[in-house]
Amino acid sequence: MNEKVFLTREIPDEGIKMLKRAELKVEIYEGDKLIPRRELLRRVKGKNVILSMLTEKIDKQVMNAAGPSLKMIANYAVGFDNIDLTAAKQRGIAVVNAACPEISESVAEHTIALLFALAHRIVEGDHFTRTGKYKGWEPKLLLGTDIIGKTLGIVGSGGIGTNVIRRMSDGFGVSILYHDVQHNTKLEKKFGAKFVTLPQLLKHSDFVSLHVPLLPATHHLISDTQFKLMKPMSFLINTARGPIIDSAALVRALKTKRLAGAALDVFENEPAFARRKEDANYLQHAWNVILTPHTASATIETRQAMSRIAAWNILAYISGKIPANLVR
Ligand code: GLV
Numbered sequence: 001m002n003e004k005v006f007l008t009r010e011i012p013d014e015g016i017k018m019l020k021r022a023e024l025k026v027e028i029y030e031g032d033k034l035i036p037r038r039e040l041l042r043r044v045k046g047k048n049v050i051l052s053m054l055t056e057k058i059d060k061q062v063m064n065a066a067g068p069s070l071k072m073i074a075n076y077a078v079g080f081d082n083i084d085l086t087a088a089k090q091r092g093i094a095v096v097n098a099a100c101p102e103i104s105e106s107v108a109e110h111t112i113a114l115l116f117a118l119a120h121r122i123v124e125g126d127h128f129t130r131t132g133k134y135k136g137w138e139p140k141l142l143l144g145t146d147i148i149g150k151t152l153g154i155v156g157s158g159g160i161g162t163n164v165i166r167r168m169s170d171g172f173g174v175s176i177l178y179h180d181v182q183h184n185t186k187l188e189k190k191f192g193a194k195f196v197t198l199p200q201l202l203k204h205s206d207f208v209s210l211h212v213p214l215l216p217a218t219h220h221l222i223s224d225t226q227f228k229l230m231k232p233m234s235f236l237i238n239t240a241r242g243p244i245i246d247s248a249a250l251v252r253a254l255k256t257k258r259l260a261g262a263a264l265d266v267f268e269n270e271p272a273f274a275r276r277k278e279d280a281n282y283l284q285h286a287w288n289v290i291l292t293p294h295t296a297s298a299t300i301e302t303r304q305a306m307s308r309i310a311a312w313n314i315l316a317y318i319s320g321k322i323p324a325n326l327v328r
Contacts, residue, residue, distance in 0.1 A: 210240045
């Protein structure tokens with residue numbers, strides 16, 4: 001096979017080996033940071049496939065720079081909001097993501113880890129202890145919140161949301177509400193999750209976790225109006241996409257104690273923590289906020305699985321089959 005594949009970043013090796021074994025011409029950007037835009041535009045020229053990261057905007061300009069040889073964009077992520085699907089459609093370019101069971105499990109685990117860390121003030125307690133503040137047991141030191149007996153609200157019941165529901169319904173003693181564009185009777189029957197509207201979910205949940213894709217309809221899905229509906233002293237977790245939460249409204253909710261805390265793996269203006277500098281600064285220093293650097297899927301097993309998925313999809317497409325992860 002003579003197809004030329006350009007990887008915008010080095011990824012775990014299993015998929016790369018598969019592409020090389022199939023004798024594709026694989027070129028990888030050698031830098032260890034985000035590829036500069038100019039370099040990206042130069043390097044995609046004449047390629048048949050771009051294997052892109054979620055950090056790159058793959059728009060008309062990139063597609064035009066690649067030229068008519070470009071047949072496929074394989075995104076090394078579940079989300080694909082960085083790709084202009086309309087421009088891809090106009091040019092007949094296939095787009096695939098890297099969704100796989102492994103990534104849904106890893107992101108669900110990270111979400112649950114954040115939930116427990118928030119409730120039990122793990123990050124704050126770790127810092128308190130290692131900076132020498134711990135002087136002995138105290139009856140009211142760092143009081144957190146139990147999870148048992150509480151209500152967990154899941155917004156979005158795709159692969160990741162479903163895995164959070166499955167695992168949390170299995171022994172942690174929480175009631176589960178969920179909201180989506182449609183009912184999921186399996187979730188209701190198997191895990192006792194109850195379908196509610198978004199306002200109802202926000203009103204009744206002690207923990208709210210977001211698992212919807214970033215679309216025009218989900219941009220700022222959680223803003224001032226929604227924060228006002230939330231239970232006072234509830235917690236919010238976002239491992240989906242940053243702009244689903246209005247970061248200025250989030251900071252207002254934290255400041256006025258509408259929220260007990262938040263855990264964010266994604267931010268409105270990555271790598272900044274918020275749209276506005278003062279809000280980013282607030283989030284950076286608030287002890288009831290946990291920040292992780294978009295690492296919810298960052299396990300060895302998952303990042304290798306995503307590498308294989310990208311390769312399978314590319315190999316399927318160039319041998320005339322329909323790739324399993326086609327999103328366009
Ligand atoms: C990560 O955010 C992904 O979409 O895979």
